[in-house]
Amino acid sequence: MHQKIESIISNIEKVMIGKREVAQLSVVAMLAGGHVLLEDVPGVGKTMMVRSLAKSVGAEFKRIQFTPDLLPSDVIGVSIYNPKTLQFEFRPGPILGNIVLADEINRTSPKTQSALLESMEEASISIDGQTIHIPKPFFVMATQNPIEYEGTYPLPEAQLDRFMLKIRMGYPSPQEEVEVLRRAEHNQPIGTLDSVISLEELLELQEEVKNIYVEDSIKAYIVQIARATRKVSEVYLGVSPRASIALMKASQAFAKMQNRDYVIPDDVQYLAPYVFAHRIILRPEARYEGITQEAILNRIINKAIVPIKRYAEK
């Protein structure tokens, strides 16, 4: 395990009990320059997760609580007329932070969702003909309630594609939940967290991740899985090449986390469900039968042939 990355994760673990995997995956997405969608019912610690991560890297943390009446300007900011200077002044919105928590993203209207997601993709915002670059690092963690719940606007497919990973929190085990209660007896421990890594160090790590070597056979392996999703009968729409790129980048970050400077098939196998599942659109009949995207991906991975030789020598 990479020392600095490990320190981030163990820092988060001080607050989050039994959520090491979620923490790792979140860090992977952050290192790879992607964004994360956390999906689960309210109250399992989604927000806590993001806050502890933000604290650990010493980044500027902003939070947007999405509600049905939220407007795009509430996200990206607004220009206000200043009578003193007789000029419009830009009041930056909460999106202009290093780590942004977009809470309950599916509770707002698609218009506002788009405003967020576009700025996520471009890493910049445009207002009054002016382009403002969002400072690096820029990492959005969105949370959403499962779409079956009342009063939600499901995210459009194209926008789901912008999240590198979709992670489920899940309930803690009984022992873990007892431990959660024990800690809650006193005060929230989140206030006690210190940052373990500077923003500069984080940027440096992100650069290093880009240099992790991906052998051609591994790329072929990723493509093999991606193409297979497009051929399954239960699937209406398989994953896009953007998804393949995301899987490769996530695998690089995961390899970096393991302190390796090359990607191995294990990285790909482990990350594929997190990267691909939310980008696969099932046929309605498959959904009624209770088939999940994860189940389909597992099936695909169990059929994909792992490369164990070098890609054809040249």
Added chain:
Amino acid sequence: MKVKSFHYTELGLYYLVVFLILQEWLIPILELTKTGHMGLILIFIGICLTISLFNVHFIISWIVKITYIGWFIAKVYKDLSFLTSDGFSFLLSEMQYNLVVVISGRWLEITDPFRTFLFFVLIWMLIYLIHYWITVRRTIFYFLILTIFFIATLDTFTEYDGTYAMVKVVILGLLMTVFLYVKNIIIQSGITVHWYKYFNLVMPAILLIGLVSVVGIVLPKSDPQWPDPVPFIKAATGQGDGVEGGNSVSKVGYGTNDSRLGGAFVADDTVVFLAQADAKQYWRVETKDFYTSKGWEQSANIPNESAYFNVSEDINYSLPTGPEENAKIAEITQINPFDFIMQPYGMKRVELDPDYNSEYSELGLIMNTNTEKIYPYGDDKILKLDRYSVVYSKPTYLYSDLQSEPTVPIDPVAFEPYLQLPDTLPDRVVDLANDIVKGATTPYQKARAIESYFSRNGYKYETDNVAIPTADQDYVDQFLFETKMGYCDNFSTSMVVMLRSQGIPARWVKGFMGGEIVDTNGSIRTYEVTNNNAHSWVEAYIPNVGWVNFEPTVGFSNMRSIEFDIETSDREEELVLEEEQQQTVEELERDREQQPTSNRNDKNFFANLVDLINRNHIFFVIINLSILFAGIILLITRKKWLPKLYVQLNRRKTMNEASFETMYTQLLKVLEFRGYKRKNDQTLHSFAKEIDSTFGTNEMSKITHVYEQYIYGKHDENIDFNKLKESWEYLINRSSS
């Protein structure tokens, strides 16, 4: 560059195979059309193939090809150089003339040079088609099927022998199929292939083809399940003939050339004649007296004199006849008329239906006194009679006469032709004859001993796989001591030679034997005699009696009639022997005089190989079986020996980048033998963990980590392989113990 050279070598290989197959097309065409210059035409094919191999621009390709064709025609037809004005104007005038002929549709007036030109154009187009098949369609199936069909047709309907061509074409075709199949796989999977890999892909199939071919050649082949269709087709189209000579394609039947005996022959059910007689007969045609060590010829020692007889006049010849009161008539109806008379033993005269053949005023018979072949003639021409009768009375030999000691010694001058033996006759033939006749006192006893020798000593009747003596081999010697199987010619010739070595005059007789009963009318039966009934046997001169016929061929029974006027223990023996022979006669009644199917002087490598394999049949079967058996054993026990082999192979090798991959793969294989098989979807990492937890070690993870680094990592990294060798050996030994 490397890829390019590989590509050309690969294509070159395909074209070489195609060239060899095309050669098999060309040989029969040129042979049957009596066209020469095979070499030059082959060169043209070579040029065409080379041009399509290198994808030469079509203008250059046309110029080269047309120049070659022009040169060939000028050279072959006028012996002119293409470049001289004479040669050029010759070609020009030919072209002019033929274009006019073609345009006006007078096809028959096309000249030979123009036909040659068209033939070349045909080859050109054919090669273009093959080029398309190989490089675009990448399939050779139709071409192959066409080739096989072509050769099979020629082999069936013409005198061309396609046996080896067929074997060659099938082997070459299978090779080509393999090459193209592999090529297809390579293209579909999109991998780059190099020599080593290509070799690995192709080799198993090539080995298999080799094995299949050898097994195919060695395996015994059943006789054709259907009768030969050729005679039927020929009869139906009115071309029927069973007569030798001319351009007859008949492979079986009555032939005149016996100078080189041996070789297999093919059955022919063409009916030759119908005979109405009271019993089965030997139908004698002629005798031969001069043995050349390869076959029979007519000797020059006896002058070829002719004797003339009238119809219904008693024929005077060397054989004894029975009394007139026993005379019977046999009516012969020739379906495919021969120009000679079929003579039953004891023949007295030939008679003709008075109304029949009345167009000839002077009907008569000519007999060659040397061979005793009798031809009918009319108006000074040899005739082919459709119908005639022969009057015969079978001689009955008195047993006491046969057994009597010769009163006067045989006149060596008069019988000289019948005692002739070649100087090259091996001594062991004479020694064998001496052994056989030991204990026999009279010539008849000796002849009987030799006659029965074959059936008592396991000689086999066989029509296929009959050997042909090589240049320094004797036909009889080969049969008696080496092959011990053959058909009537082998048996009869051997008997004649052995009789002569014992001082008994003997001659070789050809004719027909038996036939199938197709109709019965009282005591008269109608026998249908086919080409399959052509036969040869022996006549020996027994003092006090004259010429007596003998039947040495296994499975045939003798039909001499003997009156046992004295009591003798030999009588029983005679009868027993008759019976023995009778038993097999039914199954083996087909024996033929034959024309061998293969050109004996033209034995090529393949023929020699097949001969060799046939001669050592058992030996090859045993070798093949033991190779197969050993292979199976090795395959079953590979789990035991393969790990040890791997350790031995790599003992002295240091682990480095080149050997590491192979050794890791070997390790995986050995683990697989032990039941630890990595599934295709399982990563090496998780597999290594599984192995380590089973063995309670961490060696596999250690070695796998480096392997991962080697295959997935940056290629310029320095990896220290050498310290892994211990782990490798440990794991191999662990998993094989």
